[in-house]
Amino acid sequence: MIDYEKISALEVQMLAKQGDEEALFEMAYRFELMPSGDKGNSVEECAWQDYWLEKAADAGQINAKMNYAYSLGNRPPDKEYCQKSMKYYQELSNDFDAGKISDEKRDIGISAKLMLGIMLCEGNGIERDGKKGVELIEAAKAREINNL
Numbered sequence: 231m232i233d234y235e236k237i238s239a240l241e242v243q244m245l246a247k248q249g250d251e252e253a254l255f256e257m258a259y260r261f262e263l264m265p266s267g268d269k270g271n272s273v274e275e276c277a278w279q280d281y282w283l284e285k286a287a288d289a290g291q292i293n294a295k296m297n298y299a300y301s302l303g304n305r306p307p308d309k310e311y312c313q314k315s316m317k318y319y320q321e322l323s324n325d326f327d328a329g330k331i332s333d334e335k336r337d338i339g340i341s342a343k344l345m346l347g348i349m350l351c352e353g354n355g356i357e358r359d360g361k362k363g364v365e366l367i368e369a370a371k372a373r374e375i376n377n378l
Contacts, residue, residue, distance in 0.1 A: 246282065254286035255294045287318055292331065295322055296338045303349065312355025319346040323366070326373075336373075343370040 234242055234256040242260070245253035261279035283301070286294030299318035302311040319342045325331050326339025347366030350359045 246285070249289060251286055251289035251291040251294075254282055254289055255291045258282035258286055258294065258297075292322070292325075292335055292338055296342060299342070299345065303345065307354045309355045312349070316346065316349055316356055318342075319349065340370050340373050343367075343373070 232245070232252070234252065239260060242253050242256050246257045258279050258281075261275055261282060280298075280301070283294050283298045287298045295318045299315045299322070302315035302318075305311050322331070322339055322342030323346050326336070326343060331339040343366050347363045347370060349356060350363030350366065352358070352363075
């Protein structure tokens with residue numbers, strides 16, 4: 231197992247370009263941590279972070295899927311952002327239901343199901359479906375209670 235904190239950015243980038251999902255997520259994480267002063271990350275830094283985060287999410291990295299879905303869903307309502315966010319939450323929710331998410335990461339599955347339900351209830355940038363949204367929220371709540 232590679233300790234990404236102990237290798238250079240160039241080495242991480244080389245692994246990322248080869249499709250290593252953990253290296254892809256590490257690249258996004260490194261852009262998030264870039265010193266940016268009091269004003270937050272620049273537009274360019276955010277674009278690079280999005281680039282690597284989307285690559286990691288598409289490669290199946292579970293933390294990247296959750297982080298990218300959350301990031302997209304917290305931007306001003308835009309149909310493309312909302313649909314992408316919903317896509318990643320849906321994938322995580324489905325993977326959770328199918329038992330593809332480990333117990334160690336079960337909170338991500340529950341959170342994805344909850345966030346998807348909220349998105350459907352609110353209908354921001356996506357078609358509103360309050361009934362399905364409430365069902366997902368209730369399912370997330372039941373899964374959380376069963377695991378206490």
